[in-house]
Amino acid sequence: MLRRGLLVFAIVVVQFVVIEAALRAYGQYAGATTFGELFMDDPAVGIRLRPNASIRYTTVEFTTDIRINPEGVRDDDPIGPKAPGERRIVVLGDSLVLSVQVQAAQTFCERLEARLNAEAPATRWRVINAGVQGYGPVEQWMFFDRVAAAFEPDIVMMVVFVGNDALEAADGAGTLATGRPKVVAEPGARQWRRLIRSSVVLQAVRVRWDQLRSRLALGTPERPLASYLADPPPVVAEGLEQSRQAFGKIAERARGLGAAPALVLMPARFQVNDEDYGNLDAAVRQAGGVLDRQSASRRLEQALAPLGVPMIDLQPILARQPEPNGVFFQRNVHLTPRGHDVVASALHEFLRTSSVLSSKF
Numbered sequence: 528m529l530r531r532g533l534l535v536f537a538i539v540v541v542q543f544v545v546i547e548a549a550l551r552a553y554g555q556y557a558g559a560t561t562f563g564e565l566f567m568d569d570p571a572v573g574i575r576l577r578p579n580a581s582i583r584y585t586t587v588e589f590t591t592d593i594r595i596n597p598e599g600v601r602d603d604d605p606i607g608p609k610a611p612g613e614r615r616i617v618v619l620g621d622s623l624v625l626s627v628q629v630q631a632a633q634t635f636c637e638r639l640e641a642r643l644n645a646e647a648p649a650t651r652w653r654v655i656n657a658g659v660q661g662y663g664p665v666e667q668w669m670f671f672d673r674v675a676a677a678f679e680p681d682i683v684m685m686v687v688f689v690g691n692d693a694l695e696a697a698d699g700a701g702t703l704a705t706g707r708p709k710v711v712a713e714p715g716a717r718q719w720r721r722l723i724r725s726s727v728v729l730q731a732v733r734v735r736w737d738q739l740r741s742r743l744a745l746g747t748p749e750r751p752l753a754s755y756l757a758d759p760p761p762v763v764a765e766g767l768e769q770s771r772q773a774f775g776k777i778a779e780r781a782r783g784l785g786a787a788p789a790l791v792l793m794p795a796r797f798q799v800n801d802e803d804y805g806n807l808d809a810a811v812r813q814a815g816g817v818l819d820r821q822s823a824s825r826r827l828e829q830a831l832a833p834l835g836v837p838m839i840d841l842q843p844i845l846a847r848q849p850e851p852n853g854v855f856f857q858r859n860v861h862l863t864p865r866g867h868d869v870v871a872s873a874l875h876e877f878l879r880t881s882s883v884l885s886s887k888f
Contacts, residue, residue: 562627565593566660572669573708575599576625576659588858589628599674601625601634601656609679616640616654617675617786619667619777620686623793623861624658631656633864638871643878658686663695664773665703671777676784682883683781683788684874685774687831689823689842690795690860691751693766700769703776751795752807754823756816767830778836789883790831791874792824794842796855837881844873 562584567577580595596602609615618624618636626634640654657675659666667685702708754763778788797803797820804820811818824842831838845854845866854866862870878884 565595565627569708571673571708573666573702574659574661575670575674576601584627586858588856591627591630593627594631598678601631601658603631606655606678610651612649613651613653614681615679616652616682616684617657617671617678617680618654618684618686619662619671619675620658620793621662621688621692622658622660623688624656624686625660626656626658626861626867627660628856628859628861629864629867633867635862635867635870635874638868639874642871642875646875655680663692663699664770665696665699666708668773668776669702669708672780676780680781680784680786682878683777683786684791685777685788685836686791686793687770687774687827688793688795689798689827690754693754693763693770693823693827693830694750695766696769696773697762697766699773700765703769703773752811752816752818754826755818755820756811757819757822758817759822763826767826770827771830771834774831774836775834778834787883788836789877789881790834790836790838791877792827792838792840792842794824794840794845796860798824798842799846799848799851800855802852837877837883839873839877839881841870841873845869 561582564582565576565580566574569575576595576599578595578597578599580593582593584591584593593601594603596605598606600606616639624636631637634656636654636656640652643652643654644650655675655678657670657678659670662670664687671683696703699709753760754766756763774790781788797807804818808818808820821842824840828838828840845851848854848869854863854869855861856863
């Protein structure tokens with residue numbers, strides 16, 4: 528029995544190694560072992576980008592060079608004190624702002640900066656990409672309050688990913704109430720988390736496990752889709768309230784610094800991709816639910832309206848582009864270089880025509 532047990536164990540190990548090698552060679556999963564090097568535990572904010580980190584990130588769709596500056600944001604240069612005539616926009620958000628799928632110069636933050644500087648040569652605009660992968664509204668508040676507020680912003684732009692921000696805000700309710708980030712993992716938990724991040728097989732298993740839990744708890748094949756159900760579970764309403772509180776805190780803190788706050792609603796890919804929507808709609812119906820395609824955007828817009836902060840919804844703008852399927856990558860849910868250009872143009876027009884700039888200058 529011992530020999531048989533060892534034989535079975537050896538077979539499992541060999542299969543694991545073969546599958547791991549095949550998935551890495553094929554590049555189906557954005558699970559590069561170097562990606563975890565970008566992050567660190569911080570007792571003040573939880574998890575954040577590691578200052579001065581630098582990696583080359585490669586998948587089947589892209590190869591990018593990611594550099595984090597000394598202040599812990601994606602930028603080639605330190606931030607430092609403002610120069611005379613300099614104006615700054617701090618852009619808060621999650622992976623759709625960080626945008627490791629494209630080079631830094633291709634992100635909508637850099638392209639917005641170029642547009643602003645071309646329009647007003649006498650003013651030097653700097654748009655600071657303060658996005659962090661995995662952040663929701665509560666994490667954005669913690670990071671802004673304890674790190675990014677020191678960047679001397681003139682405008683604070685909160686990018687709301689309508690696909691999962693309500694649910695992530697519900698998850699962070701305890702942190703928002705206490706002002707304390709989630710407990711930094713113990714050494715054993717850190718090692719386990721590092722092991723999962725280093726293996727595309729284990730990441731795939733984790734994804735499948737999360738999907739199973741979502742199907743059992745929420746009736747959707749993926750947890751974020753609960754925000755789009757025609758009859759959403761109570762956690763969505765709770766998350767909308769927590770989102771309003773978190774973004775309200777950011778807006779209040781920004782105004783206290785003399786900065787103008789703004790809200791940007793970023794849609795999920797299936798909100799502009801018809802084929803993607805059709806596949807998800809069929810999957811949700813099979814699970815017993817009904818998908819309302821634009822409901823997450825609509826609910827967040829209604830929830831955040833009482834804050835009185837200028838707001839733009841990017842979904843209609845992205846959807847009416849020629850070949851809208853090309854504004855998002857097909858193997859992940861992030862913007863392509865063309866998508867970033869469209870967003871930069873939309874934000875530039877939003878700043879010019881809304882009260883955000885006029886309230887400051």
